[in-house]
Amino acid sequence: MKQNKLLRIGQVALLLLLTGIAVFPLLWAIASSLRPDTEIYQYALPFQWHTFVPVEFTFDAYVKVFRDFKFHRPLFNTLIVSVVTVLLSCVLNSLAAFGFTFFDFKGKKFLFALTLVSFMVPFESIAISLYKVINRLDWVDTYQGLIIPTIADGLVLFLFVQFFVGVPKSLFEAARIDGANWGQVYFRILIPVSKPVFITAGLMTFINQWNSFMWPLLVAHGKEMRLVQVALSDFTAEHVTLWSCLYAASVISAIFPLLLFLPFQKYYVQGIASSGIKGLSLIHI
Numbered sequence: 001m002k003q004n005k006l007l008r009i010g011q012v013a014l015l016l017l018l019t020g021i022a023v024f025p026l027l028w029a030i031a032s033s034l035r036p037d038t039e040i041y042q043y044a045l046p047f048q049w050h051t052f053v054p055v056e057f058t059f060d061a062y063v064k065v066f067r068d069f070k071f072h073r074p075l076f077n078t079l080i081v082s083v084v085t086v087l088l089s090c091v092l093n094s095l096a097a098f099g100f101t102f103f104d105f106k107g108k109k110f111l112f113a114l115t116l117v118s119f120m121v122p123f124e125s126i127a128i129s130l131y132k133v134i135n136r137l138d139w140v141d142t143y144q145g146l147i148i149p150t151i152a153d154g155l156v157l158f159l160f161v162q163f164f165v166g167v168p169k170s171l172f173e174a175a176r177i178d179g180a181n182w183g184q185v186y187f188r189i190l191i192p193v194s195k196p197v198f199i200t201a202g203l204m205t206f207i208n209q210w211n212s213f214m215w216p217l218l219v220a221h222g223k224e225m226r227l228v229q230v231a232l233s234d235f236t237a238e239h240v241t242l243w244s245c246l247y248a249a250s251v252i253s254a255i256f257p258l259l260l261f262l263p264f265q266k267y268y269v270q271g272i273a274s275s276g277i278k279g280l281s282l283i284h285i
Contacts, residue, residue, distance in 0.1 A: 026254065027052050033061050033248035040243050061244035062252075071249055073224065074231035079256070081146045081227065082209040086202045088151045093201065094194070097160030098186055102172065112161070119154030123214065131218050145219045146227070150209060156201045159271070163197035164190065199264050200271025207257050228253045 028051075032040050035054040065071045099105075100112050130149055139145030167190065175185050191198070216227040232253070235246040261268070 026251075029247045029251050029254075033244060033251050034058060035244060036060070037242070037244050040247075061242075061248035064242075064245050065248050065252065069231075069234055069245070069249075071231060071252065074226045074228045075252070075256075077143075077220075077225060078210055078228040081143060082206045084143070085147050085150055085209045086205045088147070089153055089156060089205045090198055090201055092151055093153060093157045094160050094191075094198070095186070096157055097164055098190065100157075100161050101164040102182075115154040115157050117154075119158070127214060127218060134219060140219055141222045141225045143225075146216060146225075150205075150212075150215070153205065156205060159197055159201055159204075160194075163194060163271070167193055196267045196271035198271075199267040203261060203264060203268050206260060210253075210257055 031052045031054055034057050036056060036058055039055060096115075100108065134140060134145045134149065137145075139148075171189055171193070172185050175189055180188070211229060212227065213229040216230050220226050220230065232246065232249055235242045235249060
């Protein structure tokens with residue numbers, strides 16, 4: 001009994017430590033965004049109360065971010081790109097997974113294996129070739145140039161396939177016997193029972209797109225088309241860094257994924273768990 005209690009205390013202490021390590025950067029960024037530049041590193045070490053609570057509260061950095069740097073524009077661009085990518089990616093990858101799961105065709109296992117290999121290929125290895133294609137299509141500095149290359153995702157497709165494999169086949173067989181076509185099976189039966197994996201895929205796609213840096217840096221040259229992660233570089237010059245503004249913009253850019261993830265974390269865990277318990281196998285399809 002005593003050992004169990006000590007083990008429980010140790011587990012709680014470890015969780016608190018890990019939570020503190022995870023939350024520390026965000027707390028530091030929030031506190032620093034509310035300080036004047038002259039105070040940011042004044043109380044950094046040793047740790048004390050004022051490390052996380054500013055002596056002089058000021059919202060000047062947030063005002064400057066929107067007034068002087070027009071940070072609302074990259075926020076709007078990133079939100080548009082992320083939301084549209086989520087919608088198109090979920091539709092395209094779920095339809096592809098539907099085909100892989102419920103239909104037999106020549107080369108099916110080879111194509112599925114190819115999709116699994118695709119998400120293991122580093123993006124940096126195909127970025128230049130992909131940019132040449134986008135440039136030929138005259139999609140540089142456009143929303144389609146930022147969105148379309150990121151829609152097809154091997155990992156998201158794999159999650160959908162793994163989830164669909166676990167859905168009882170009797171549901172679809174009964175629907176087909178009752179006269180439902182495959183479109184009705186997909187929209188009226190499969191989508192309603194697949195809410196966890198749709199939310200998981202949507203969250204993964206949104207966060208990946210929101211945090212994307214390299215592709216927007218290559219494709220969005222003009223300031224009017226910049227996304228959030230690239231726009232953060234505006235606060236750093238050759239000889240000076242506007243630390244309070246940088247922290248303020250970082251906090252703002254972190255809020256959107258957090259607000260989206262927290263309400264749906266239960267479904268996210270369900271989607272990951274239900275998509276992974278069947279293992280990585282081509283036998284299922």
